Amino acid sequence: MSEHYAALGLKSDATLSDIKKAFRQKASQFHPDRNSDPDAPARFREVQEAYDVLSDDDKRKAYDDNRRRNLLDDPAQTAREIWQGYFQQVLNRT
Template sequence: MKDYYGLLGVSPDATTEIIKSAYRKKAAQFHPDRNPEPDAAAKFRAAQEAYEVLADADRRKAYDETRRTSLIDDPQVVAREIWSSYLEKIQQ
């Protein structure tokens, strides 16, 4: 499961306004027209996907529920993914 909060660099209790602001920063940072890195387009699409889920109240609620369930059912895998996402943010 992707860590959409980690991709945008926001906490799970972030407001819609904070999520929108974080998305705009990531979109500007990774837009393929502005960023020549080979993986910029993929990072841009990932940020876009995260925003689409977290900005919609119903989709965000479903995502949060799935996230909670995943932590209960398979905590080691989810913790590893969250940690990897965190390390990627540090390296940027």
């Protein structure tokens, strides 16, 4: 499961204004025309997908509900996925 809030660098209580601002910043940062990094197109698509979900009220509600359900169903697996995503981001920045 993709972590859309992390892709935009936001917490789950972010407002629509926060989401739009973060999207503009990240999209500009990872846009393939501006960023020659080989990972830029994939990161740009990830940011675009996150924005598409989080900016739509119905999609965001379904995403948040699914996130909560996953945390309750298998918290250990969820924690592993969160840590793997975090370390992947840390390693990509160095």
